[in-house]
Amino acid sequence: MFSDQQLEHIEQLKKRYQHPQSVVLEALWMWQDTHGWISEEAMKQVAGVLGIPFHDVYGVVTFYTMFNRAPVGKHKLEVCTNISCMLRGSDRILKHLEDRLHIRVGGTTTDSQFTLVEAECLGSCGTAPMMQVGDEYYENLDETRVDKILDGLT
């Protein structure tokens, strides 16, 4: 369920657009920030709040890559492997994370702390290689720095 505060915020956002459907991404963001992922129940809630059909919300959730359609670890590690990062050794970073966390790309650690995924270009080409964890960008990575970052994530 959305909190009263979230519902109020959604009502405010609706005024910015000609149609309430425009708030769908923001409503989904709110849900994911609270619950960590987008369930079918979440899509029903969003559809209800915006007064739009469920299938429109489903269509949106399945189009955009940032919505988790299944639970993920507490920290989602997204390593950019696109060309600029690849040229600066992103494969080493990915391998190091796989080895340290004992999971493969796409996997989640058994303690549900970490999920490891590959990301497309995140706009950090000048500070490559990099990864995103939640909202944070970690740039100019090497194995030592990755270890320090992981140690700092609780």
Added chain:
Amino acid sequence: MEPLILPNIPDLHKLEVYEAHGGYQMLRRALGMPADQVTDEVKKSGLRGRGGACFPTGLKWTFMPKQTNKPKYICVNGDESEPGTFKDRQIFEFNPHLLIEGTIIACYAMGVTTAYLYVRGEYAKWIRMMQKAVDDAYAKGYIGKNILGSGFSTEFYLHRGAGAYICGEESSLMNSLEGQRGYPRVKPPFPAQNGLWGCPTTINNVETIANVPVILRLGWEAYSRIGAPKHPGPILVGVSGHVNRPGVYEMATGELLTDIIEGYAGGVLGGKKIKAVFPGGSSTMVLRGDQIAGVRMDADSLKAAGSSVGTAGLIVMDEDTDLIRVITRIAAFYHHESCGQCTPCREGTGWMHKILKRFETGEASRADIDLLLDVANNIEGNTICALGDAAAWPVQSMIKQFREEFEMRVNEPLAEAASVGS
């Protein structure tokens, strides 16, 4: 050139610092001018879009209907997702008020009463920075009702995406903003006639809009004398890959690629030779290292060299780079990002990736080179939006420029080798 978009002024992102350096004075000046005259200044300045298509900005603004009973909109495109591109992010972080000032001036010029800044979902941190700047500008009356007592009112809203390269395509961006899947629309009708919710809409890139206050400050004549005459102004060039000092550098258009790499970016890592460059992001035609002497970072020079300026995201690859791996990774990207509407792109990008993987693993046949070209040629020009072309061009150009790299990776004995053995 003295930086104009990203001047080296500490704390420029703060409103009071921006104001102390002449910030929002151009908005004040614009509001005192007839709206058409503002558009005219931008038109005469020669500013061309910085989002990849290089379309003349002032001309685009004139497409907006003057007489209409519908609301008009501006979408500022901050989706920045082209691999090798990381410039708009610098504007959000270091000079957000320049972007806001430019947007409000553009709104005034076109009679727009609502502007949306669409920012890619991954840029959460930069969205927060922009939101702070927008809130401050509202509080000071630079956005909102009766701006600076002029009687002109306009709103400015941030809109966060959620991870889709295609939403940087203008019609896809509008569908995304309407809360739909980010499918590109068939053009015509063009956005100026039929954009957001069927209303007149102009979409401009973040860097393009940031140039607008600069044009008013310098005057169109002085601005048009910066850099390359047919593609003038300051440009943010992002250099990445095998260079000593990767980063975003502001310069006048028309700098030599070699000067950008050797000068700004400190040369190639380890003093190696350049094997190849993508001059303007991964979707521009690749150039050989031995072809870039004399080529400049502007639309005409790069076109003559067989490529394009794109988003000025210059990706440098040294002599030891495995280009088959590079192009396979790029093909994977376009396959992942194809929205799936058009068959040539939806199927073709996947086929190209599959064939390229055969080269990567040494399982390709000689005929696969021409098959790959055939697939690319059948995507190019046959899709609703430019993603199809963006996927085809790097593959086509890689084969054209580096055919020998593909030939070396086929799983067949070379004809010469076979004849030696017989």
